[in-house]
Amino acid sequence: MPDQYLPPRRDQPDLDEILTQVGRKWRDFKPGSLWVLLVIAALILLWSCWFTVQPEETGIVQRFGKVVRTATPGLHFKWPLGIEKVVLVPTARVLKEEFGFRTTATPVGQRTQYSANQAYKGESLMLSGDLNVIDVQWIIQYRIEGPIRYLFQVRDTRKTIRDITEAVMRRVVGNRIGSDVLTVGRVAISKEAKEEIQKILDSYEAGVRLITVELQDVTPPDTVKPAFNEVNEARQDRERTINQAQEQANREIPKARGVALQSVRNAEGYALERVNQANGETNRFQAILAQYRSAPEVTRQRLYLEAMSGFLPEVKGIYIVDSAQKALVPWLQVESGAKVSVEGRQP
Numbered sequence: 001m002p003d004q005y006l007p008p009r010r011d012q013p014d015l016d017e018i019l020t021q022v023g024r025k026w027r028d029f030k031p032g033s034l035w036v037l038l039v040i041a042a043l044i045l046l047w048s049c050w051f052t053v054q055p056e057e058t059g060i061v062q063r064f065g066k067v068v069r070t071a072t073p074g075l076h077f078k079w080p081l082g083i084e085k086v087v088l089v090p091t092a093r094v095l096k097e098e099f100g101f102r103t104t105a106t107p108v109g110q111r112t113q114y115s116a117n118q119a120y121k122g123e124s125l126m127l128s129g130d131l132n133v134i135d136v137q138w139i140i141q142y143r144i145e146g147p148i149r150y151l152f153q154v155r156d157t158r159k160t161i162r163d164i165t166e167a168v169m170r171r172v173v174g175n176r177i178g179s180d181v182l183t184v185g186r187v188a189i190s191k192e193a194k195e196e197i198q199k200i201l202d203s204y205e206a207g208v209r210l211i212t213v214e215l216q217d218v219t220p221p222d223t224v225k226p227a228f229n230e231v232n233e234a235r236q237d238r239e240r241t242i243n244q245a246q247e248q249a250n251r252e253i254p255k256a257r258g259v260a261l262q263s264v265r266n267a268e269g270y271a272l273e274r275v276n277q278a279n280g281e282t283n284r285f286q287a288i289l290a291q292y293r294s295a296p297e298v299t300r301q302r303l304y305l306e307a308m309s310g311f312l313p314e315v316k317g318i319y320i321v322d323s324a325q326k327a328l329v330p331w332l333q334v335e336s337g338a339k340v341s342v343e344g345r346q347p
Contacts, residue, residue, distance in 0.1 A: 100124025146207025
């Protein structure tokens, strides 16, 4: 887990503290205890000659206030008696700043506990672009890349980081409508805020590199939460209805397309059948025409007989009218399938 902000610390007591301790010892000094005083002075001198840099830290060594070198993790020596001072900066740690809430405790094996009381509302209450009040809680995580610039380029680097972050976040939220901030715009807001905060910190040469800007909890104020919840429920109902309609459309549209494709295929088959039939009839007619031209009488007689044999088997009775039209008499009763001669009046 990233650490909370840890200010740079001094590894050894400064010269004023050492002189104060020596003064106390001097008031209790006795002539026979000179060797004791010398031993104490030697121990103080040795104690102020070395310092230890932890693995996640970088030591900044100052000689009379001027930075002379940096110290990597391990045991190092310096001039004693306050001539050189060391400031240890946690350059390998991920530091965190919280806005709108504070982490109160992190019990072992349990979830982290937070506090978001009214004291932090001044940080988190913002005005969106459509003039809605929104409670935005967020964190930033950063790493110190330039410890010397972090210590001396800006007067109060931590306060500067917090002020820049809060100003940028208010501007980014103020440029968006409230519904976007509360729903789909969180990622875009975090990305935009991170880029702008980093640009400002680089211009200040603060020696800080942002790792992430993350919105933790974005909610409307407590007084309008019931109405906001109703709006969310309505939006969820709308999304559910849209999803159901989309599901039905995904089911019916392919079915309709299949039916339409089947109809098209049937029509194409029917058209092909009719074309082929028409071509066959055309070819047959042309063949008969060629025969008719070569033997008209025979062809005409054959066509006549074929036509008569086609419908006479279906006829139940035939009536012949004589040329004089004297009477209408039954000429022949034909059963289905009978052979009939039609060349004379009598069979």
